Amino acid sequence: MSAALPVPVIQFLQVVTIAAAAPGVSGVIARVEARLQGRTGPRVLQLYYDLAKLLRKEALAPEGASWVFLAAPLAAATCYLTVPLLIPVLTSYGLPLGYMGDILGGGFILSLASFVVAVAALETGSPYAQLGASRAKTFAAITEPVVLFVVFTVALVTGTDLPYALAATVRSSAGQIVRPAHLLAAAALFMVILYETGRIPVETHTGTNEFGMIEEARPFEHSGPYLALLKWGSAMKQLILYTILLNVFVAPWGLAATPQAGAVALAIVALAAKAAALGTVVAIIDNSFAKLRLFKITEFVAGAFLLAVLGVFTLYLGGG
């Protein structure tokens, strides 16, 4: 009979799970992708070693960069550590701090993190960093409304803004999975995730194709511990977005319904497994499609926008 964990411990575990598992998920994706290509690939824990190595290195800043350049990685990491408090990571019921912000608030905090990193990149004066930052914000003009429409879908379906409520609704009956609004919102969110995490068909995650870089170019000028924070931050962002997609839309099962330690441990394992599965899907997509040319990325995000808008329309008419 496992002991019931106190609520603050569970909330702390939420943040720790995301923070600790994030590099692992990236490692899984890299490994699976390499395997699909017939190579052995890096070890799954490689990113942890990379972060440890970077923490030991010297940090440099370009001339003319101000305190924003140094503060940005810290601010971004802080945001990424805050969001797991708001979304259903481990439990299927809302935790007290989870009411700090609804799903809209979570979306805004993620945007804030992206914004400060972009500002820091613009500050550096390096052409590639500025290129990446400006491109990221240009496409964000379309992807941010997509996220909003996805949020509206959640709101229309459940009548609340809380991701926990949507997860509960989805778990409640088979009919919920079959709703077109649900499927459309999930598809739109997945396309936004591909964009935000810098995967095919938006960007090549591996290698340094400078002219195509969007996400990858922004941390170009950071080094040492700051670079470690930024890499870790983007891995956390990836896992957070996966968590939202999985635990709210696609597969909201395996979450702890009670504060028993055993249930929570099971939830951690379930989350890791689901994230790994989604990562495998992303790796397969990586290997199956070609990167889109830059000006065609607008078509891609317009497609995501279309799906999100249609999801809201079908709901608006009732029953979608």
Place this chain on the structure above:
Amino acid sequence: MLAIIVILLGAPVAAALVSLRAPLAVAQAVTAATGALCFALVLALVPAASHHDLGYLSYLRIDAVSVVFLLATSFLYAAVAVYSVGYLPRDSRSPGFTRYYRRFYAGLNLFAWSMLAAPMMSSLALLWIAIEVTTVISALLVAIADTDGAAEAAWKYVLIASAGLGLALLATIFAYYAGAQVLGEHYNLAFGPLLHAGARLPHAPVRLAFGLAVLGFGTKMGLFPVHTWLPDAHSEAPTPVSALLSGSLLAVSFYAILRYYQVAVAALGPRFPRDVLLVFGVASLLLAALYLLDQRDYKRLLAYSSVEHMGILAIGVSFGAPIALAGVLLHVLAHAAAKGNAFMGAGVLVRKFGSKRISAVRGGLDLLPWSGPLFLLAVFALSAMPPFGIFRSEFEIVQGGFAASSDAGAAVLIVLVTLAFLGLSAAANRMLFMPADADAAARYSRGEPSAWMVVPVAAGIVVLLVLGVHPPAELTGLLTRAAALLGRVA
């Protein structure tokens, strides 16, 4: 009666089949005979339809309104069949000519058949199918001439008209929905029961169906803004086909709108349907009148004149008074005759002067001792000059406008028709009265290209005079009954 109808439906098909195989003279003779036969048969239907509605085989339903449109079509069928004897060169030796005339005559007969069948259909679904058939056949006929312009015109026509008929199909579906609410799920879109159940039909679907029907069938009728295919198709088609297109096909599409109008008035009351028709009618009339002032091609000129007259028809129906409706139906007949004449005359001009441009035609009255004056008379008739039939019909429409207190509408009608008259007569003036300069006079000999091309036009002028001066009593009875059927509000 049933025998008449069966022959009406069967004879053109038989003629088409014959034309596919027979030599040219036989095909021409058979087509002309079939045309005359059909006209005579429709005349025989007039007395019966003036008193009651006829229905046979549960697919056919003929009332006074149908017979009016049948008259328009069958008259032009006969006239055009005779005209084409002169239009097609008898002794052409060019290699594709056999295929050309076979396809031409088969198409002509089938086209006339489909336009005769449409007003006789009892169900809205069959009506739509018939009009779709007319679109297909006429598109193929427009493309039959092997020129760039014809290919372009036929493509535009088929695309726009088919899209419009798609909207009309949506209208049919919503009309089914409305009817099914009252008459049960197995309602087969029969027109009679729908009209009877008019007051009980739900409003929203009927409104939607009427709007879509006006837009969809209006595409084939030539209402603004979906008329854009009309000038191209009517000017690029061979002349007999243009005459049938302008004179009959537009009218048959108008017939479809009239049926939806009847249902809409029965269900929604007269206000909404009349307003819709008024808007489209005035817009079409305005556009046509303006374009008529600046034309370079005289067949295109006549095509815009068709748009003008279709606008007048829509405005006439929107007035709603019984005399306006009678005027509208008379206008259908008179316009068929006049437009057919005008196109046939234009065909003679094309044959004589070798060009469709107004600037290329000079001294028509001198060089064409018969067709010149006849063309002039046709243009006068189109411009609503007395004593021709169109003057009488437009007078009745305007009278109906004042009777229904739509003074503004009637005034707009008069002004725009005058504007159109200016456009038409300016072009006709240039073509017919201005003397040809010396070398042109030397190039063209004086004389008619063919007597076959003169006789139908003369017959048409006689018909217009009869309609204008003293329509026969049976015809007036038919028109009165048809107007009463259309005007039934309760």
Place this chain on the structure above:
Amino acid sequence: MAAVAAPSVFAGAANVISVGVLLAEFGMFRQALLRDQVRLYAAQSGLISVLAIVVAAARHLPELYVLAALSAGLKLVIVPLVLRRLLRGAGEASPGEGWSDIAGTGALSLASTVLLAIGVAAFGFFSIGALGIRSPVLPLTALAISVSVALVAFVLMIMRRDVASQAIGFLSLENGISLTALVVAAGLPLILEVAFLFDLLVVVVVFGLLIRVHHGRAESLSTADLTSLRG
């Protein structure tokens, strides 16, 4: 704000298939190759047949099975075959044209066209929602989607610059209308359904002839030259 109730499994499935049809319509904007457009059209027709079968099974309307089979045979097999033969013919006459051809570029860029089409589809959705027409067999969303498919097909036809794409756009318009008929009139006697198939057959014949005529004259499928008749 009150929660929107979940639909039944049947309604949800029907809505999903209808949304698939609409997405296929939007997908046609993206397709550059004519053969991809034809395949997408076949996929769209297949979805409609599937929906007809679903409705037939759930609402016990055996005629719909026959209809679904007929329309699947026509639209999935015959029409793409005819179109392929036409376009191959065009491709042989002038190399670089026809089946493997890139469709002509439209007036607006793709993203702008999609946004315009979204606006048009929104208009269709909300106007149907305001009309209060209730179908006996399918949920309201399916009716709104079917009207939106028709409207978006109009946008497609307007934006396209070559003859074959306009023809395929028109065929997808017919798909939208047949979806509307399925929603509104599923209990209808066969006459209206026959009207569709007839219409489609006839359209393919005419379009085929005209594409051939046009191509024979202009040696290209582009409509950029169809500008001589003006005024």
